[in-house]
Amino acid sequence: MRIVKNDTKYIKVASYEGKIGEVKKVLLLYSGGLDTSVMLKWIQDEYKCEVITLTADLGQQHDDLEAIKQKALKFGAKQALVLDLKDEFAENYIAKGIKANGSYQGNYYLSTPMGRAVLAKNSVKIAKKVGADAIAHGCTGKGNDQVRIEGYILTFDPKMKIIAPVREWAMDRNEEIKYAKANGIPVPASLDFPYSVDDNMWGMTWEGGEIEEPQLIAPIEKFLTTYTLAKNAPNKEELIKVTFKKGIPVALNDQKLKLSQLIAKLNKLAGKHGVGVVHMFEDRLVGVKNGGVYEMPAGHVLIEAHKALEKYVSTRNLNELKQELDTKWGYLCYGALWFDPVMEAINTFNDFVNEKVTGEVTLKLYKGKVDVVAMQSPYGLDHTSFTNLGGYSFNVNASAGFIEIYSLQMRLAKQIGGK
Amino acid sequence: MRIVKNDTKYIKVASYEGKIGEVKKVLLLYSGGLDTSVMLKWIQDEYKCEVITLTADLGQQHDDLEAIKQKALKFGAKQALVLDLKDEFAENYIAKGIKANGSYQGNYYLSTPMGRAVLAKNSVKIAKKVGADAIAHGCTGKGNDQVRIEGYILTFDPKMKIIAPVREWAMDRNEEIKYAKANGIPVPASLDFPYSVDDNMWGMTWEGGEIEEPQLIAPIEKFLTTYTLAKNAPNKEELIKVTFKKGIPVALNDQKLKLSQLIAKLNKLAGKHGVGVVHMFEDRLVGVKNGGVYEMPAGHVLIEAHKALEKYVSTRNLNELKQELDTKWGYLCYGALWFDPVMEAINTFNDFVNEKVTGEVTLKLYKGKVDVVAMQSPYGLDHTSFTNLGGYSFNVNASAGFIEIYSLQMRLAKQIGGK
């Protein structure tokens, strides 16, 4: 959502909001973009305090982390820290997302909500290490990310102070640019590029401009940066194979890779085919509806593959309940409750189910679409295997008896109550 | 699933199974294919009784209903009835499926389960009209359809007798063909075409051959008959528009159509782009896993469009619950419980939600994929409209207060219990 000047002066009422004079050293979550660069100066000016920046490496593909670091130092950061969170993100967050077939209101695979969780948790660690008494972030006051970042920071340090300059300052977009120019902060060449992005290995989230308006068609060719558009993809199907062990992808086309690397590689492979682009109009946690376009090549392929394999090794009763809990998981993850025990409890459920999610899945990539076309697993609930293991073969003589009893109450209800 | 000779002789134990000598006039649900044609003769031979055939028009595209009728008469049917159920199917079954975003274990839109419901209900009506004391069907003893057909028949007539020859007879595929030839019943030219299909306007279900084996890739070019394959689709995106009124599609590209016609037209339009082909490996109700390939161009487009519009007009709380109930609906519909009060109760819930699902949805069709790209509705829960209607504009001053309270228990839990 584009920055629009708040109608009224911002007033701090939450206990945890850092006030001017009260905070001495701020850890700023720094992306290197316009907003957080302006913030870096603005906090020094307004709060008269030291700023240390933290930039997380979550596997985003379009960032030059060293350049971001230098930029931070240039604009006055006392220290500019870059933290490699790729493996922690992949193994402790995305892996749980895969086990949960984690998606929200359709096919949004929750890249930003999970990215915020790992970032917020680590920001507390770093803040303590560097002796910061407040953490500042670049989220707006109308979105989900403020709820996630602030809620998670307070979860790990109940007394940490937080500063949210975009929520607080009185600048609109033009004033922000003016401020930037006045402070020597580079401003994007094209001011009529209204799109903003949140980027990590699990997906890129595009917002702004026509994307926000449900009745407009988002001009994806203007902003989609990853790889290619479906219409430019090769006009040739490609088969790929993903190997899972206990729910986690461990090999791509038979090449063993750790998860963060597998995702990076698959982003390119599936991205080439334009797979994983999703238009959504979703419910934000704060009550407004919001448009987004998501690019999630690896996410889309892995969730589709995982769903199919998991369904193959689980009973129908388990599949039904898992599907319901997956829905719940998606709402909770999106809903800024990553560290609530309710999510941890569902994760233990998912771990159990995924003990059997081992095997290979073959997928076909073509022109923006992915299809699971074959799979195998030692745990596939295949009746033929069962018979080989000593079970009785399917007995059609049992069927009518089953039907007579299974349908009994439906029949009763229609005869007795259905008039 | 291909017909395989049963290991043991079939024994009738269910109360409702018609026995030789006991039934005098049988209504046979007749598709015109090999199985039901053999059945037509076999029932006359074995049960020494009159057979009347019933062939339902559910909008299937590859049947010549007049030819089927003549075939039935040729093989001894006393009467050969053809019943046009297209509108009843569309308006009383598919419409409920659309409101429920009805799908099972992924993207199977339940064409066969709903087709069986309308067929079974009507077969009871016809049986009574023609004075039949039993209904015969062509379902195997290992599948879902026997449970649906028999359960639903008994729901509407608790004393109707039922005959399921495939479950009962001792013929395997070769013996069946031998029997057919001996009785002058035409046998498919290509005996190595192991695929069978269930066809209605909402979708075609392919089974048999490699489709049954999870580790094999189904050779869809051999059997997919509707329209085209994605790889042969035009290399050009097409935008279409679907208009909904209270959850029901009422116009396609601004042309008003009744639902059965809209579906027929959209099957061609979306089919041309190869949209709606789904590979599945699903849980049958009788406990075995089963592969299928589904062709559902209209179904896929309409469900995607409906989901997006419904989500746009509903609150987040409602969207979450609806998604859980949609999952449940899919399991119940697949699970042969169409006429159980539990489904009727969910349908009333869905009717309420769909009171607001009115508006237009624009979709992009391309190479097997469909994307909702724009929509509008007078009921869209759009914050801008709200402000125009007199609501307060979004107040960022409220955000930190919201966050402080919303995250409270997560924070408590981590501090108190999270050690």
Next chain:
Amino acid sequence: MRIVKNDTKYIKVASYEGKIGEVKKVLLLYSGGLDTSVMLKWIQDEYKCEVITLTADLGQQHDDLEAIKQKALKFGAKQALVLDLKDEFAENYIAKGIKANGSYQGNYYLSTPMGRAVLAKNSVKIAKKVGADAIAHGCTGKGNDQVRIEGYILTFDPKMKIIAPVREWAMDRNEEIKYAKANGIPVPASLDFPYSVDDNMWGMTWEGGEIEEPQLIAPIEKFLTTYTLAKNAPNKEELIKVTFKKGIPVALNDQKLKLSQLIAKLNKLAGKHGVGVVHMFEDRLVGVKNGGVYEMPAGHVLIEAHKALEKYVSTRNLNELKQELDTKWGYLCYGALWFDPVMEAINTFNDFVNEKVTGEVTLKLYKGKVDVVAMQSPYGLDHTSFTNLGGYSFNVNASAGFIEIYSLQMRLAKQIGGK
């Protein structure tokens, strides 16, 4: 929760909060107790504006509504309105609660949450009628009721201003009493009675004192006012009969009564036996846990009776889903979402289910306990009736077939995956 002085000055940040100078005429929701009486003066003093009081008759048993009215006028109210909402409350709120077996986190039947909904909705009507530009209420800033009252008022009038003096003022209990005395407002004789109550026909909610402390046993003999304690109840069982029509109680011991009267009568009858006293320690919507003692004689009897009858006329599949939705309904109702479409949608589901909830339920009351001991309904899903209506009698020959298929996947899973 007792009033404790806020640590910090209250700052109004919500758009809807009425500010001094901005509001001219206030409608105060007036109970006649100390808090709202102090408020009545305080608003006149602080806001320099006219106050009209509104006292709702929700069937509370311990209020003298005429005396409350006179008290309001005495302390400066320009008008003192008393509104009889008994039937609206019973028929449009409690009736939905009964159909939903509405309870929260155990056996709390949601008397206060439903009472707040009917009160808030009507307060908007009255405010418009009398030309008030703000509504004031007596809820604290730590509880659920502020969320309900304010959310519901804004639902019906998005521009209404709201004043919450307890949240706003800087008085603690002692200062409030001082203020009361200074203004001639009568103060309760016993200052060491720390218990407060919310009273309506569906139940009384006691809070404060030991009730708030989970490790203490609430001294119920000090405050329970309705009727009697179980230990003082007659040592003799009493049987009563409740007649339901479409889910609604319509007669008590064969005497036809409208719902509000039936509840009033049953409160006495069941209260005499000490039925319906519940100790709870529940999750408030704002994140804190809270103790309460509830007195709900009629509520307890009617919900128990309704549950039993509903279960008797519904199928097992429906009973399971209904039980899950009842849980959800309880959380939503408690959670200040009465007018969200999600609740209305569940209510339509419940209306459908309750079409068959017609019949008589016999209950035994004894020493604080109620047991459903017998019931009858024309819609009871009784197998004997079914057989009489033409259904087959239960066929034990079908059982083993049912078992073989029903248990199939559990067996597969253990053999294939269970090692």
Next chain:
Amino acid sequence: MRIVKNDTKYIKVASYEGKIGEVKKVLLLYSGGLDTSVMLKWIQDEYKCEVITLTADLGQQHDDLEAIKQKALKFGAKQALVLDLKDEFAENYIAKGIKANGSYQGNYYLSTPMGRAVLAKNSVKIAKKVGADAIAHGCTGKGNDQVRIEGYILTFDPKMKIIAPVREWAMDRNEEIKYAKANGIPVPASLDFPYSVDDNMWGMTWEGGEIEEPQLIAPIEKFLTTYTLAKNAPNKEELIKVTFKKGIPVALNDQKLKLSQLIAKLNKLAGKHGVGVVHMFEDRLVGVKNGGVYEMPAGHVLIEAHKALEKYVSTRNLNELKQELDTKWGYLCYGALWFDPVMEAINTFNDFVNEKVTGEVTLKLYKGKVDVVAMQSPYGLDHTSFTNLGGYSFNVNASAGFIEIYSLQMRLAKQIGGK
């Protein structure tokens, strides 16, 4: 349900049913009652094979296991085994039930469904040890227990043969008694005692006679055997204390006891007060409704205590989901799916939640009723503790902001769509 002669001859169609001539050595699950005693002779006569009896000690209180053993030998058992399963039952079954607050359709705590699971699993072990090729049980063909016993046996040995004489034989009650007399099997003195019971430490299940008829009041004074009736209970409240560790009761009134002993002791203590008697009319798995009266003193107390403590240490979000999963657990456990992975998955969820369910619960017992009146836990999510641990105290300044955002969509929906 009383034994009624089947209308038709029983025909074995399930693969696993043992046929005459096919089985050589049968393990009979022997209770010592009339049915299984007649069976013991009848199997020897009909199947011409050796019978070994197995009697399980599940903590039932009204069995003399040594006498049962002698009786078995007297009527021809080659061996009469008695197996002490008390601890296995308590620790691997009931403990899971407690963590799940396991109940079905109200307050039936699933004593029989869990008892059948432990019995069936062990019967397979013993059958293998003694070389039996079939297991026989005394369940009728109309109930749940046949589904449990047979399904579970096949889960642990897919090739085991099963014999269900009551389902199979053609005797009604009178013929059975005649058969018994002819074979010297003692027949109950009072033939007009139509009630039967299933007894284990977690509860006694009474069926038969008036209990089966919903419109009749079951004459509990005729058959309730455990302890006392509420009306004969002491007219004096008693407080007791249960200590939980990770969800499991470990001490009663500060006396440490292993679970099976704690249950036995609490059965007496709570039974003395008439606690835990429940009248139900429930949905059997096979589609019929069934009346039962349950005596479960310890079960009732422990589930009530556990629920309260678990709710106290869990977040509201977790409590809501847990309540939904508890409902599901009850249906699955009752529904003969104890060993399906879906239940194991829920059990791992429950184990996680119960990691914090540690503390003490005080309950009041009086005249058939139990109330949780106090509790304490180091993990109680108590806001006071949180503040002491460094969290911010509750900030009423945050409340209006919370309300403004929390209620936003409800308000939007009413303004935009609510006309």
